[in-house]
Amino acid sequence: MNKKSANGLSAVSVSLPNLRKVGGLALFSFLIGTATLFPATGGGSTGLGIPDAQAAAPSSEAPWGNIPPVGLPFTVYGVDNVPDLHGNPAKTQLTLFVAGNQFMVFPKLVRAFKKTHPEVRHVFYETLPPGILAKQMALKGITVGNLHLTVRPDIYESGMKRMKKEEKAGMVTGKPVPFARNNLAIMVRKGNPKHIRTLADLGRPSLRLSLPNPKWEGIGQQIRASLLKSGGPKLVHTIFVEKRKNKTTYLTHIHHRQTAYRILRGQSDAGITWISEVLFQKKIGHPIGLVRIPAKQNTEATYVAAMAKGAPHAENARLWLKFLQSSKARAIYKEYGFTPPSLQR
Numbered sequence: 001m002n003k004k005s006a007n008g009l010s011a012v013s014v015s016l017p018n019l020r021k022v023g024g025l026a027l028f029s030f031l032i033g034t035a036t037l038f039p040a041t042g043g044g045s046t047g048l049g050i051p052d053a054q055a056a057a058p059s060s061e062a063p064w065g066n067i068p069p070v071g072l073p074f075t076v077y078g079v080d081n082v083p084d085l086h087g088n089p090a091k092t093q094l095t096l097f098v099a100g101n102q103f104m105v106f107p108k109l110v111r112a113f114k115k116t117h118p119e120v121r122h123v124f125y126e127t128l129p130p131g132i133l134a135k136q137m138a139l140k141g142i143t144v145g146n147l148h149l150t151v152r153p154d155i156y157e158s159g160m161k162r163m164k165k166e167e168k169a170g171m172v173t174g175k176p177v178p179f180a181r182n183n184l185a186i187m188v189r190k191g192n193p194k195h196i197r198t199l200a201d202l203g204r205p206s207l208r209l210s211l212p213n214p215k216w217e218g219i220g221q222q223i224r225a226s227l228l229k230s231g232g233p234k235l236v237h238t239i240f241v242e243k244r245k246n247k248t249t250y251l252t253h254i255h256h257r258q259t260a261y262r263i264l265r266g267q268s269d270a271g272i273t274w275i276s277e278v279l280f281q282k283k284i285g286h287p288i289g290l291v292r293i294p295a296k297q298n299t300e301a302t303y304v305a306a307m308a309k310g311a312p313h314a315e316n317a318r319l320w321l322k323f324l325q326s327s328k329a330r331a332i333y334k335e336y337g338f339t340p341p342s343l344q345r
Contacts, residue, residue, distance in 0.1 A: 131216030
């Protein structure tokens with residue numbers, strides 16, 4: 001349970017004995033490193049007799065950011081690397097559970113928020129699939145490898161459909177705030193060596209696809225809708241049934257990390273992602289290419305945020321919701337390929 005110390009900050013329990021009863025712990029083990037089979041090699045030393053693993057990381061390894069370390073920088077890619085948990089949960093004054101495809105936006109977004117509200121010095125946020133975050137809220141914790149977290153969120157952010165489920169389940173309170181939109185695109189290797197032009201091309205028997213699992217990834221529903229627009233039920237069946245049976249469609253646990261990673265490692269030829277993810281991979285210099293999906297076949301998502309029920313830092317949560325609607329926040333989202341929300345929910 002969270003307890004407040006004398007300075008008003010939250011202390012986080014790291015005990016979660018019942019979580020291992022939940023199926024799918026292989027997912028959480030995956031989070032400890034984007035690649036489980038590729039340990040870092042080479043590199044220097046910290047001067048303390050500990051290898052400088054960060055300097056030795058292959059460019060395809062997450063977290064794909066340049067966040068200044070606190071204390072000893074020790075990341076061993078493929079062994080000890082947690083790209084979707086950000087900050088210090090023990091000191092948090094605002095905890096955000098965020099749909100993972102916004103991971104590239106948040107370092108700059110949080111900096112801008114702190115500049116606007118300097119009294120909120122410590123922000124902890126998670127960038128995981130909304131379905132996983134919802135389960136984490138319901139079970140009051142998550143296990144990543146050997147790490148147990150029972151930090152309680154102040155804010156939950158997801159697509160509109162998922163948010164309606166959490167409203168019905170009583171996991172959030174108040175009116176959700178729309179703050180951004182996104183569209184789908186096809187992510188391929190730079191130069192598009194497989195000559196993919198349309199969604200229908202993804203039905204080729206030999207083409208290796210990386211797609212999100214609809215069980216916990218909201219984007220899975222949007223992808224299905226776009227495939228129906230392009231090729232009807234036959235294309236959907238080909239991609240999600242026949243190609244899965246033939247092992248040429250791979251369903252991810254964390255699409256915003258795995259799809260790009262699999263393409264970069266040559267394990268997949270293409271994947272359907274949000275266009276913001278493709279633009280980000282290109283922006284940081286990864287050999288990734290973009291195939292646009294026509295508007296008639298595309299499917300849009302609107303992102304919304306709401307205060308979590310029992311938010312430990314309710315006042316700071318309200319500040320965050322107001323900040324998301326500001327021109328400053330929307331300009332940052334636009335920089336990463338998102339568009340402003342529509343006026344109606």
